[in-house]
Amino acid sequence: MSGILILAQEEYISSFRKEPDELIKEMEEYAKEHNIPILYWQSAEFIEHLVKIKDPKRVLELGTAIGYTTIRIARVLKGKSVIHTVEKSQDNIALAKQFISKSGMENKIKLLEGEAVNVMPQLKKKYDLIFLDTDKEDYRRLLDYSLVLLKRGGMIVVDNLLWHGYAASSSVPEKYKESTQHIRKFNKIFMKQPNLKSSIIPVGDGLGIGIKE
Numbered sequence: 094m095s096g097i098l099i100l101a102q103e104e105y106i107s108s109f110r111k112e113p114d115e116l117i118k119e120m121e122e123y124a125k126e127h128n129i130p131i132l133y134w135q136s137a138e139f140i141e142h143l144v145k146i147k148d149p150k151r152v153l154e155l156g157t158a159i160g161y162t163t164i165r166i167a168r169v170l171k172g173k174s175v176i177h178t179v180e181k182s183q184d185n186i187a188l189a190k191q192f193i194s195k196s197g198m199e200n201k202i203k204l205l206e207g208e209a210v211n212v213m214p215q216l217k218k219k220y221d222l223i224f225l226d227t228d229k230e231d232y233r234r235l236l237d238y239s240l241v242l243l244k245r246g247g248m249i250v251v252d253n254l255l256w257h258g259y260a261a262s263s264s265v266p267e268k269y270k271e272s273t274q275h276i277r278k279f280n281k282i283f284m285k286q287p288n289l290k291s292s293i294i295p296v297g298d299g300l301g302i303g304i305k306e
């Protein structure tokens with residue numbers, strides 16, 4: 094199991110994908126070659142649609158990696174809207190800086206270096222959209238912080254909620270057992286969160302979408 098769709102569906106959807114531009118292609122290839130997890134392109138497109146519909150003024154991403162989704166979101170933000178993105182790995186920070194510079198989107202993106210639990214309490218202004226995509230064991234704590242930083246009517250998007258299909262599977266390989274437990278526990282909390290209208294959407298690796306009431 095790797096994706097949540099059967100291969101035929103995956104291939105069918107992919108057959109409609111428009112050729113991405115050079116930078117996006119380079120980033121996808123770099124991530125694949127160096128085994129750095131980035132968002133599925135289907136989820137990235139879906140988030141771009143959400144950003145275009147919602148027109149957020151302030152976006153917060155937790156887990157930048159090489160800046161793939163950061164740049165994709167920055168490109169569709171309107172006017173003076175900005176994205177802040179938090180990353181703890183020095184290696185990924187260096188890579189993200191290079192790609193962000195290449196994208197020419199530096200004026201829209203602020204990279205915040207450090208552990209999200211340390212960075213988030215220092216953020217004073219609230220956000221219209223938060224994208225949670227860190228280590229899975231951090232999700233529960235970071236959801237709490239995110240709900241404080243999210244405006245009423247704001248949207249939280251969380252990646253990997255179907256976790257390669259294992260969240261809903263009775264057969265989970267040893268390597269994925271612990272992370273699957275984290276995701277299952279998180280999903281219960283996310284779906285029962287008071288003041289959050291939440292859903293899990295089967296796109297990419299499963300996206301959680303929540304609107305703060």
Ligand SMILES: C[S@@+](CC[C@H](N)C(=O)[O-])C[C@H]1O[C@@H](n2cnc3c(N)ncnc32)[C@H](O)[C@@H]1O
Pocket residue numbers: 130131132154155156157158159160161162163179180181182185207208209210226227228231
């Ligand atoms: C799945 S990747 C993020 C992919 C990126 N959001 C994208 O869409 O391309 C997870 C990243 O989050 C970083 N990370 C994980 N836990 C973190 C935490 N608690 N605080 C800050 N960064 C974290 C990892 O170093 C890694 O670069």
